[in-house]
Amino acid sequence: MVTAAPTLMETRPAAPVLPPRPPAAAEPGPAAPASALAPAAETLIDIRQVDFFYGASQALHDVSLAIEHKKVTAFIGPSGCGKSTLLRCLNRMNDLIDGTRVARGTIRIRGVDIHQPDVDVIELRKRIGMVFQKSNPFPKSIYENITYGLRLQGVTNRARLDEVVEKSLRGAALWDEVKDRLDASGLGLSGGQQQRLCIARAIAVEPEVILMDEPCSALDPVATAKVEELIQELRSRYTIVIVTHNMQQAARCSDKTAFFYMGRLVEYADTRNIFTNPANPQTEAYVSGRFG
Amino acid sequence: MASTESSQPKHFLAYKGKFRLFGLTIDDCIKVFFGGNAVVSIVVLTLITYFLFREGAGFFGQNRRNLDIYRRAGLEYVDYIRTQQDDHTALTRYLSDLRLRQLRYLTQERHLSLAEANAKLGPFDDFAEQYGDAIEPIRTIVSDLTEQASAIKTKCGVAEDKLTERQQLLAEGRNADAGRVVVESVDFAAELAPIRATLPAWREASAELTKRISQVLVTAPAMPDPALQARLERFKELNATYVAGFPAIQRRLETWDYTKPVPAAQALTSFIFGREWLTASFWQDWYGVIPLLVGSVMVSLLALVLAVPLGVGAAIYVNQMASPLEQRFIKPSIEFISAIPSVVLGFFGIAVLGQAMRALSQVSWLSWVPGFPYSERLNILTAGCLLALIAVPTIFTLAEDALNNVPRAFKEASFALGATRLQTVIKIIVPASLSGIISAVLLGFGRVIGETMVVLLCAGNRIAIPDFTMGLGVVTQPVHTMTGIIAQEMGEVVQGSIHYRALFVVGILLFFLSLGINYVAQAVVRKYRVSIG
Numbered sequence: 001m002v003t004a005a006p007t008l009m010e011t012r013p014a015a016p017v018l019p020p021r022p023p024a025a026a027e028p029g030p031a032a033p034a035s036a037l038a039p040a041a042e043t044l045i046d047i048r049q050v051d052f053f054y055g056a057s058q059a060l061h062d063v064s065l066a067i068e069h070k071k072v073t074a075f076i077g078p079s080g081c082g083k084s085t086l087l088r089c090l091n092r093m094n095d096l097i098d099g100t101r102v103a104r105g106t107i108r109i110r111g112v113d114i115h116q117p118d119v120d121v122i123e124l125r126k127r128i129g130m131v132f133q134k135s136n137p138f139p140k141s142i143y144e145n146i147t148y149g150l151r152l153q154g155v156t157n158r159a160r161l162d163e164v165v166e167k168s169l170r171g172a173a174l175w176d177e178v179k180d181r182l183d184a185s186g187l188g189l190s191g192g193q194q195q196r197l198c199i200a201r202a203i204a205v206e207p208e209v210i211l212m213d214e215p216c217s218a219l220d221p222v223a224t225a226k227v228e229e230l231i232q233e234l235r236s237r238y239t240i241v242i243v244t245h246n247m248q249q250a251a252r253c254s255d256k257t258a259f260f261y262m263g264r265l266v267e268y269a270d271t272r273n274i275f276t277n278p279a280n281p282q283t284e285a286y287v288s289g290r291f292g
Numbered sequence: 293m294a295s296t297e298s299s300q301p302k303h304f305l306a307y308k309g310k311f312r313l314f315g316l317t318i319d320d321c322i323k324v325f326f327g328g329n330a331v332v333s334i335v336v337l338t339l340i341t342y343f344l345f346r347e348g349a350g351f352f353g354q355n356r357r358n359l360d361i362y363r364r365a366g367l368e369y370v371d372y373i374r375t376q377q378d379d380h381t382a383l384t385r386y387l388s389d390l391r392l393r394q395l396r397y398l399t400q401e402r403h404l405s406l407a408e409a410n411a412k413l414g415p416f417d418d419f420a421e422q423y424g425d426a427i428e429p430i431r432t433i434v435s436d437l438t439e440q441a442s443a444i445k446t447k448c449g450v451a452e453d454k455l456t457e458r459q460q461l462l463a464e465g466r467n468a469d470a471g472r473v474v475v476e477s478v479d480f481a482a483e484l485a486p487i488r489a490t491l492p493a494w495r496e497a498s499a500e501l502t503k504r505i506s507q508v509l510v511t512a513p514a515m516p517d518p519a520l521q522a523r524l525e526r527f528k529e530l531n532a533t534y535v536a537g538f539p540a541i542q543r544r545l546e547t548w549d550y551t552k553p554v555p556a557a558q559a560l561t562s563f564i565f566g567r568e569w570l571t572a573s574f575w576q577d578w579y580g581v582i583p584l585l586v587g588s589v590m591v592s593l594l595a596l597v598l599a600v601p602l603g604v605g606a607a608i609y610v611n612q613m614a615s616p617l618e619q620r621f622i623k624p625s626i627e628f629i630s631a632i633p634s635v636v637l638g639f640f641g642i643a644v645l646g647q648a649m650r651a652l653s654q655v656s657w658l659s660w661v662p663g664f665p666y667s668e669r670l671n672i673l674t675a676g677c678l679l680a681l682i683a684v685p686t687i688f689t690l691a692e693d694a695l696n697n698v699p700r701a702f703k704e705a706s707f708a709l710g711a712t713r714l715q716t717v718i719k720i721i722v723p724a725s726l727s728g729i730i731s732a733v734l735l736g737f738g739r740v741i742g743e744t745m746v747v748l749l750c751a752g753n754r755i756a757i758p759d760f761t762m763g764l765g766v767v768t769q770p771v772h773t774m775t776g777i778i779a780q781e782m783g784e785v786v787q788g789s790i791h792y793r794a795l796f797v798v799g800i801l802l803f804f805l806s807l808g809i810n811y812v813a814q815a816v817v818r819k820y821r822v823s824i825g
Binding site: 091093096098126129132134136137138140148149153198201202205 | 616699701702703704705706707708709710711712715719720723724
């Protein structure tokens with residue numbers, strides 16, 4: 001974990017480095033209570049009682065949950081339930097949309113309220129990477145795509161950039177496929193490769209958290225499997241929050257799952273519990289495919 | 293739906309209505325209506341193109357005859373000698389310029405009064421006068437020959453007119469009348485003999501000129517300043533070159549042959565590379581498009597230099613940075629500019645802008661600006677500023693579209709990586725829409741090069757290639773443009789005359805220029821369009 005510029009989140013010393021866990025471990029853990037305010041051993045992002053509005057329409061109602069450090073948290077729920085909105089609140093991407101506001105509540109990352117006016121949103125977004133629903137590599141070469149974030153930070157050392165490109169592409173399991181054509185356009189890759197390129201681009205700036213907004217919804221099953229494998233590899237180094245429509249995916253990849261419905265958090269618990277023994281009948285109805 | 297029972301299928305399918313107009317159903321009529329609209333526009337385009345080319349094509353034949361008569365009537369011969377005279381005149385002007393500089397030096401640096409300075413320049417004035425007089429013998433020959441050659445050309449013209457008249461009468465079937473028209477054919481050999489007989493006289497005059505120049509140059513008084521002395525030395529060098537050119541003139545005069553036909557290509561090259569557009573002249577008409585082309589291009593380029601930063605900058609601001617309220621205000625405002633009739637802009641240019649800019653140019657602390665101060669109110673600068681105003685809405689609208697077409701996903705990805713707004717615009721948005729922006733600029737160029745009213749009113753309408761030795765100050769000179777000349781002269785020319793056709797050829801050139809610009813603009817978009825996967 002490299003926290004190069006500890007300006008934002010200095011309230012707490014850097015988290016101790018956890019020993020890498022075995023990749024495919026979906027730890028059962030003790031059955032967490034269905035309460036959204038379940039105290040976690042290591043809470044990285046603490047969301048409390050958030051109300052969110054698009055203009056006049058309310059998208060989130062009183063959402064509270066704690067996202068744990070170095071775990072994969074999945075947000076599930078039917079379309080329009082507010083899961084993507086919450087995800088985009090975490091790196092303040094909603095700021096780009098006119099007329100949006102957090103009306104109530106706080107989102108704290110390592111204790112810092114990210115909606116305070118003196119928070120540097122640029123710095124925040126460097127620390128919280130994001131992968132979008134539709135792969136969106138820049139119309140530039142693969143190399144330039146990966147180095148974009150670093151160049152923004154003023155890194156020009158060629159050797160350093162080369163090193164980061166290789167490391168990020170290896171980290172995104174793409175190196176072997178593209179190492180001979182780093183100067184080719186990122187748009188020339190296949191859909192799955194493009195999405196992994198976007199993940200590589202996100203991890204190149206060494207964020208602490210990676211937000212994934214339905215990263216596989218536009219991919220075929222083979223590409224989806226590769227991205228999921230990648231998530232398994234990344235979970236040891238990053239805190240990952242993933243929004244998905246695919247319940248199998250949530251079950252396969254995540255440690256904790258939050259189920260949203262109509263802008264409210266219905267249930268938040270260990271993934272295993274959500275899928276095998278949900279506390280809320282609505283959750284059960286959704287995960288068993290009876291609605292949604 | 294085959295049915296075995298005979299009673300059922302009768303009413304299973306509905307039949308089309310029976311209504312028909314000229315044997316066509318309603319659907320057909322609608323199709324014909326819309327198809328017809330498309331066809332009309334194609335037909336009109338074809339007709340215009342055809343007309344343009346039919347009228348223009350005749351120019352080359354006429355221009356060749358024009359050049360042919362120029363040679364046969366001896367005008368070309370006379371012009372060889374006239375060059376000699378004109379070059380001398382140019383050198384005389386150099387001397388007057390030198391005198392002006394000396395006067396300025398004496399009054400400003402040496403603080404002499406005007407009278408004293410003029411007195412001090414007495415020897416120089418004698419020198420200049422002697423130099424000016426040296427050309428006299430040549431001038432006499434040229435003016436004699438000019439008259440003679442003009443007379444031959446007039447005869448040719450009369451003979452041609454008669455020939456046309458007879459042909460018209462014959463075409464109308466009035467053979468008797470036609471027989472009465474007498475066509476005097478011109479015997480060029482005989483007519484040209486007196487002109488050519490002046491060759492020995494010219495040789496003598498030329499030798500005399502050479503001698504006098506060398507004598508006069510020795511007597512040149514010393515200059516009061518080293519810089520001015522350098523100019524005088526330069527003058528002597530120029531004279532050496534000038535005199536060294538005499539044998540070449542002599543060779544051309546001796547080998548000149550009026551019977552040598554004018555090459556067909558020259559009808560075209562004299563138009564495209566011709567540096568003179570001179571019409572209704574008593575001597576010889578020239579249809580060279582270069583001054584007009586240079587004028588058009590200069591004015592358009594200046595307009596682009598001003599309009600591109602404005603248009604593209606405004607587009608970036610509106611598209612990427614402005615609040616919705618600002619967008620609602622700025623976009624219609626800029627687009628409203630294109631609603632101003634260009635004649636009103638031209639009128640504004642004459643009455644306000646031209647005046648104001650000239651006044652500004654004469655402010656003393658701005659005299660470091662190249663070309664300032666200037667006295668011509670209407671010039672490239674005035675026209676260019678107004679044309680920029682015309683180009684801005686085009687460039688702005690198209691560039692804004694191009695920026696708008698950049699997928700939102702690029703912007704989000706950039707922001708998510710911690711880019712600022714400015715970094716995102718410069719590194720992602722503008723490169724991704726560059727092809728659209730370039731084509732917007734090119735289309736803006738096409739828009740201004742075809743613009744007529746503003747340049748006609750504000751460019752100054754002097755048919756001459758501007759003096760590029762002034763550097764950037766060249767923009768303070770008046771020019772004429774291709775569009776302007778058509779608008780100005782088309783109303784006055786005789787239909788079917790060479791002048792009339794020359795204007796059509798200018799029109800064709802303009803047409804190709806616009807076509808080329810539009811083609812390149814589209815090619816740029818096609819080639820560099822970012823495919824959004």
